[in-house]
Amino acid sequence: MKSKNDSIRCTVQQCQYHAGQDQYCSLDKITVGTHEKHPTMVECTDCQSFKLK
Numbered sequence: 121m122k123s124k125n126d127s128i129r130c131t132v133q134q135c136q137y138h139a140g141q142d143q144y145c146s147l148d149k150i151t152v153g154t155h156e157k158h159p160t161m162v163e164c165t166d167c168q169s170f171k172l173k
């Protein structure tokens with residue numbers, strides 16, 4: 121199992137960087153971005169380090 125990064129919580133199990141049974145990311149750092157011109161709510165943001173398993 122990948123080691124988790126306690127600083128990055130994540131629930132996206134479908135990502136290949138997810139730490140497994142714990143709700144954490146295994147990367148040292150991630151990039152968060154947006155797909156909106158004017159983001160106004162949480163749904164407007166994305167983890168741009170996501171990679172499908």
Ligand code: SF4
Nearest residue numbers: 130135137138145167
């Ligand atoms: S790269 Fe992003 S989506 Fe993937 S496990 Fe890490 S925080 Fe979650």
